[in-house]
Amino acid sequence: MTSFLWKIGGEAGFGIMTTGLMFSKIAARNGYHVFDYVEYPSLIRGGHNTYDVHVSSNPVGATKELIDILVCLNKDTYEFHKNRLADHALVIYDADEFTPEGGGVKLAVPFKAILTELAGQQIMKNTIAIGASLAAMGSDLTELSLLLEQQFGRKGQEVVDFNKRFAEKGYDYVKKTYLLEIKPLLTKNDGESKLVLTGSEAFSLGAAIADCRMYVAYPMTPSSGVLTTLAAWQSRTGMVVRHAEDEISVINTALGATFAGVRSAVGSSGGGFALMVEALSYAGIAELPIVVYLAQRPGPATGMPTWTEQGDLLFTVHAGHGEFPKIVLAPGDVTEMVTMTAAAFDLADIYQTPVIVATDMLLAESHGTMPKALLDSFTSGYKPDKGKTVTKADAPYKRYANSPDGISPRLIPGAPGIFYQANSYEHLEDSHTTEDANERIKQADKRRRKIVTYLKNHFKGPVVYGDSARAETVFVSWGSTKGAVEDARRILADKGHDTAHIHFTYLYPLDKKIILPLFDAKKKYVLVENNADGQFGKLLAAETGLTFADSIFRYDGRAVSVEQLVAHVAG
């Protein structure tokens, strides 16, 4: 089994992100699974950026502590991360810039001299570094050359060749100078074809598959990836992607589009979502479908914009004044993000109510791999389920007709001879405003019945990974912590610890009849959350009565790590 961590670091603004993604794609094209993880300050220039790529022949869902190849584009990279080097880790750096004093097998590569020789710009140091990395890992330049052709092809063969020369220089230098230090880590693997994408891109893909036709947002880290991805695609997909003046306009514009008959979504992080909350309540009473992409970051207020946390769960569950049904989903990886985003659009249409896809910086901005065959079978099998959305109705039409399942036929405006309102006031079945006590109860009960219908028809209980009957320890987690827990369980298994994992993605509402049988009072359950308050634990307690004696909560802006999970069980 192959599993290693390649890490590159350098000053912000000098191409680390592009380079890291290129390395992820090369690894995926060579047949491996990858999970990458970026750390960057909330700055455009200056500050220290790093990019981890965890490559494995097994599925992988988190980064890891020990670095196997460290590429230092500056001295800080070495100084900040030398204490994380694995035994015999390779360190690639430029001896003209600094001398690393510490561990690692040193592979000095003359970045500066090569730049001068080929008359390249500073940013091309990255290309030399990838070339050098590939040589040090026993790989070749095939995929890197193809990626450079893809990236620079539009600018002509001359530019492509120019860039390739930097890769070749780095590659050849390492091959020639450090033949004995080369480790065959990235040799061709017989893995299936995979897509390399972030959670934001996976949401975008899910939205496009689900026939979302309107996406509205205001930029906010770490949610902006969806806005820019969908905007870049709009001439291909035909979607209208609108960057509105503020988040209040964002959701009210999207609701206008929903009313007029198109599937719509909005996206933000906690602060922007807070501004949308009044309109979420409007969607609740007017029974307008809407999908909200929420990429959490540590709060309160501006908090730590470029870091990760699962701190908005209870806020999300309770978002909106008044009482109305709402569905909260939290995918665990990019594959689940694609399929659950498509499901979110269906659920929004079926239940005519807001559906929130809650994620965080970790999943939103990290690349993971999704098997291409899995995506292809999903897209060919998926057909939008619009529930009781209709384009024709008989007069008199009752928009909010009382019904046993709580759902009324929703007519797309334009049908002749009929009219109605999406009313934010309490209303009669025919949608006119009312303050009548009985009519109020009738509509409130109708809306509440949608929850009962949802729990019966669409709620999905958590997935249990491992054998929970045999396991001594059972992790309980939700959303993006899935990857770290699964990676930790593999390591623990190697150490002789039998563990299981109950992972929730359908977070709210919850059905205790399905959940309680999965828990057995005699086991050791460890609640794992990327927040300080154990918010999902509180939600579970409120909805099912379950409580947890043992927990791992992390709220320093960093993701729950594989190592802390392993240490918690194995000491």
Add this chain to the structure above:
Amino acid sequence: MTTITDFAGYAPTWCPGCGNWGIGIALRTALTQLGMTPSSVLIAFGIGCSGNANDFINAYAMHGLHGRSVPNAIGMKLANHSMPVIVIAGDGDCYGEGGNHFLHACRGNHDITVIVHDNRVYGLTTGQSAPTAQKGYKSKSTPAGIIEESVDPLALAMTQGATFVAQSFAGDNAHTAQMIREGIAHKGFSLVNILQPCVTFNKVNTYQYYMKHVYKLDAAHDKTSLTQAFLKAREVAEEKYPLGVLYQISKPSYHEQIAHLDREKGLVGRDRFMDFSAITSDFI
């Protein structure tokens, strides 16, 4: 053939003598004269006395949140640009709570008609001063007189990119209907600001006050001149209120500038996007 009664919903609950009555009749008249039916028009109502027309005027409508009817209308237009989209809002609604949306909608030249019932008070919450209240206006929320200068919605709209800016007086039904008609017929963002007495709470800006202070623009007014239009709008500072189309120019609407929007079928009517390989190739 549609008649004005086809648009009439519940009997209005406005105060006797309220300017809303006149505006309500003018709106139904304009829609009828344009050959529309309650099924062929989209209306976004705000919250306030004007927004309460949701139950009095028949249409495919959103009765949303205070201040947010403009974004609702933009969304409707982008989804289905073949139907006319109208906003019914008040001055507090559109120039206060929703002021940010208003100026950005002007910038976008969205093809919507914003009809503002400008009575210079918050009527539904019992008479606090609104953004268009005259400086010094005393109300329950400003007992010592409002300190801020009043918003000048006409000048604001024309400087932010609106392509049709008109004003009418609720006491003149025929002229109000004409302004609404022209606003709906206009391609692009149109504002019809309607000066409206609140007989219950505003004892200053009454019918008598407006009779004295309004006048109709004559043929000499060049509505394509931003300078002339701006000077006319600013006469509000001298308590002179020009009625008519102050400003009108022709520019492409927002939706007309979205290259990939299906002109014929619109966003709502076009076929589903299915060519997924065109986007997944980015990820390999």
